[in-house]
Amino acid sequence: MSTAAVDLPVTWAPRRNRVVLLILCAVLVVLFAVLAVALPDNWQFNDRVMMVGSGLLFAAVGLMLARPKVTADADGLTVVNFVRSRRLAWAEVVRVNFRAGDPWVMLDLADGTALAAVGIQPAGGRDQAIAAARTLRDLVEHRGGPAHR
Template sequence: MSTPPVQYPVTWAPRRTRAVLLPVCALLVALFAVLAVLLPESWQLNDRIMMVMSGVLFAAVGLMLARPRVSADADGVTVINFVRTRRLAWAEIVRVNLRQGDPWATLDLADGTSLAAVGIQPGVGRNQAIADARALRDLVDHHAGH
């Protein structure tokens, strides 16, 4: 099997989602901090701190939503989803799926389980998601031949 023309590492991520969420997160923290300063004097220090912490909490949720990505290198694939990160050797991945209506790609694993690969999602561009899933599938097929 021939080597696919790829320069490792390769990363797939919903870039538009990140481009929107990261500035929004910064804006949330700044907005809640300004609100904490502008609160009436009847509000106590702990109320102001909680206002800032609320902004930080909302930003943390936004950062969690911006986290998903799939990275491939010569040794395997790292899948970073909302909360968990999983490192897979190439031999552990049997198939890459992205069916019509799926919210993201899934990886069928050698142990009989599946793993969501949220970094490849059609919600931000179906054609791009299909191309990304095919590129990952081609890499899986290539490494299965070794």
Template sequence: MPPATDLPTLPLTWAPRRNRAVLLPASGLLLVVFGGMAVLLPASWQLNDRIMLSFLGLVFAGVGLMLARPRVDADEQGITVVNFLRTRRLQWAEIVRVNLRQGDPWVTLDLADGTSLAAVGIQPGGGRDQAVRAARGLRDLTEARGATAAAEVV
């Protein structure tokens, strides 16, 4: 277990910042472009065509916002893993191991109940070194906090 002084300070959030920097403005741009097209199209386009065009803009922007959503929030009690569609709260003692193997698209958490959970908020797509540092920080916190939680239960 790493010394307590080497542990990252809590609360802490890991998120793929480059993804967000691209996806959030792109989603806004999609809304503006599709909305503008729906308004500025020639009169030969019917109302239902304009509504569908606006709806498509909303769908594309929604997909962009969904892809920008992943993050991992750590605090004193545990972590909150926010993935594309689901959010899951875990106590430190529930996490058995933090995995980031060569070629993995994101961190995987092995849980005490025998399942695993993808933590998409920590991914090498934004930089391998940054993802490795984040995974090691999460691993160190898990080892330190999980041992503390286990000692409190005993």
């Protein structure tokens, strides 16, 4: 896919993972709430509150795992990983790497560091991940600074 065919902004995210995780989070919250209500009478109120809290904690972890995405717009990239987000100008990204066996795309940055772009990963389909990585690579080559062309 050429960069001319890409309408910006574009977002890549492992959608299948996200759907499964969001459903799982909802099920966990409901399950733990039902368990808290259905506990035997010898369980105290604090135990029931902790049961609901445990469900909410597990759901929070699931929501954190559902966060990753990569968004490209006219000014650069926004990489959202499990805990952190980072905004990058196009000129900051030197290369897009996605080798066989890699769990997700790695971005080589102009400052000599690398940044995982977890939003593009083969878990949602290897072919889609490869196509997304190629599109991102083409965007980086097309939109990067003069030193990157």
